[in-house]
Amino acid sequence: MSTSMVTLNAQTLQREMDWLQKVINIRIQLRFPTTRSEEDALVEYQDVTQVPMPSVQQDPSVLGRIIKALDFTFEERVILALSLAPHVRPQVLDAFFLKDKIHERYYTEFGGLKGRFHSGFLPTAETAAFVIAGEDIEKRVRLIELFKPEHPFYKNNILKLNLNQGNEPLFSSGLHISDEYLTMFTSGSSYKPDFSMSFPAKRLATRLDWSDLVLDPYVLSEISEISAWIEHQKTIMDEWGLSKQLKRGYRSLFYGPPGTGKTLTACLIGKQMGLDVYRIDLSQVVSKYIGETEKNMAKIFDLAENKNWVLFFDEADALFGKRTSASDSKDRHANQEVAYLLQRVEDFSGVIILATNLKANMDIAFSRRFQTIIYFPAPNSSQRLQLWENSFRGLEVDEDVDFPYIADRHNLTGGSIINVLRFCSLAALRRGSKSVNSADIEEGIKREMQKAGKTV
Ligand SMILES: Nc1ncnc2c1ncn2[C@@H]1O[C@H](COP(=O)(O)OP(=O)(O)OP(=O)(O)O)[C@@H](O)[C@H]1O
Ligand SMILES: [Mg+2]
Incomplete structure (x- = not known):
């Protein structure tokens, strides 16, 4: 039987933690020579780098493969191991609870944070600097490189610094x-x-295809610009060398009445380009997660960035609406978060689609940030006919059903027609029939109109 991945991973983590333990011990002994006992076997070490790193040449674990693929150095491995330690062997870091007897406090050079629930030591960049550089300022300064956005740690979303405020x-x-x-x-x-x-955020998928999407040709052509960007951005940015002039990424705003195909279009773009589409309901994010928003959004953006996801922000008016003059501290806070979101939206290197039913209260500063603003109109009567026919394609329909008449008479969107379809199939089923009749459809339409506050 082959060894499971969990076992392989655990073995590598064991080795890496053993190694980290040794490195930490030696650093502490180098810093406080008096802690070294006479017979201590570790005296031979002049520097932490002398502790041999566990080999990953033949290591099939995920950690092993990443270390090998990215060719991590001693410094990088220490940082990675430190960030893993609280999760896999927290006691490795207990050595940093050593107290300075003279000042009756912990040693500043150990850095570290205290968790809200975790009772152990949470490492900071200071901890890494101490372990790697000791008191060597040059080495310490060089460590900053490892936390820059160009570094594989950051680029691949492996680890980063949780930046402090202020x-x-x-x-x-x-x-x-x-x-x-x-x-x-x-x-x-x-x-x-x-x-x-x-x-x-939630992943979106659809079983429909472009051929199912009923929209005016000019709307479709605007939509095709997004796919074209996804397909050709590399050529434009890298080969044509426009990456200095143009911002990376592509931002589009979809607006229009409910049920006109905004969400469906975002799904289809992802499906066509082979990209995952994640939907984020901004009205939830902005209201519910006040205070937590930045952290949560950062998570989504970080993940999305290196995954090549399409981010679909629904109910985007929650974002525009909040940019009000701040009257109290809660408003000011919301404004801050909105500003943060806007910044991330602007800096994102992938495709972002924002959708809203209202465009009226969007300020101009905001609209400048979009490469395309696409209006999804309610369908006209011939489009409605197409929607009716497409939607009811898979169903038996009685002869008395007159779709051209229905399409002409009732001003429904694609979304409402889908709701009527659901209603009719249930109604037929309840009757013990496999076929939908015109009474079912009329009743379904009536319900949709009532929902929208209109009468038939
Ligand atoms: N233009 C369209 N062409 C084909 N089907 C459509 C169209 N518009 C809506 N539909 C159907 O209605 C369903 C719901 O539409 P969708 O969720 O895309 O609307 P929306 O514009 O995102 O609405 P909302 O503003 O309420 O979020 C779709 O999954 C699809 O089945
Ligand atoms: Mg939608």
Whole structure:
């Protein structure tokens, strides 16, 4: 029987933690020579780099393969191991609870944070600097490179610094491994986030195709610009060298009445280009997660960035609406979060689609940020006929049903027609019939009109 991925991963993590333990011990002994006992076998070490790193040449675990593929150095491995330690062997870091007897406090050079629930030591960049550089300022300064956006840690969303607010030193920021890599390094499975409090996004998919989408040709041509960008951005940015002039990424705003195909179009773009589409309901994010919004949104953007996801922000008016003059501190806070979101939207290198039913209260500063603004109109009568016929294609329909007449007479959107379809199939089923009749359809339409506050 082959060894499971979890076992392989655990073995590598064991070795890596053993190694980290040794490195930490030696650093502490180098810093406090008196802690070294006479017979201590570790005296031979002049520097932490002398502790041999566990070999990953033949290592099939996820961590092993990543270390090998990205060719991580001693410094990078220490940082990665430190960020993993609280999750896999927290006691490795207990050595940093050593107290300075003279000042009756912890040693500043150990850095570290205290968790809200975790009772152990949470490493910061300071901790890494201490372990790697000791008191060598040059080495310490060079570590900053490892936290820059160009570094594979950041680029691949492996780990990053949890930046502190305000003017505190950079190195007081926590070393934070992403949920994505933590999952891969431990259970070995790839990370498919689900909607949760900390991940307010849901993957969208559709079984429909472009041929099912009923829209005016000019709307379709505007939509095709998005796919064209996805397909050709590399050529335009890299080969034509326009990456200096043009912002990376593509932002589009979809607006129009409910049920006109905005969400469907976003799904189809993803399906066509082979990209995952994640929907984020902004009205939920902006209202419910006040205070948590930035963290949650950062998570989504970070994941989306290196996954090539299309981000679909629904109910985007929650965003425009909040840019009001701040009257109290709660409003000011919301404004701050909106500003943060806008910044991330603007900096994102993939495709972002925002959808809203209202465009009226969107300010001009905001509309400048979009490459395309696409209006999804309610369908006209010939489009409605197409929608009726497409939607009821798979169903038996009585001869008395006159779709041209229905399409002409009732001003319904594609979304409402789908609701009528659902209503009719249930009605037929209840009757013990396989066929929909015109009374079912009329009743279904009546309900849709009532929902919209209109009469037939
Ligand atoms: N233009 C269209 N062509 C084909 N089908 C459509 C169209 N518009 C809507 N539909 C059907 O209605 C369903 C719901 O539409 P969709 O969710 O895309 O509307 P929406 O514009 O996103 O609405 P909302 O503003 O309420 O979010 C679609 O899955 C599809 O079956
Ligand atoms: Mg929608």
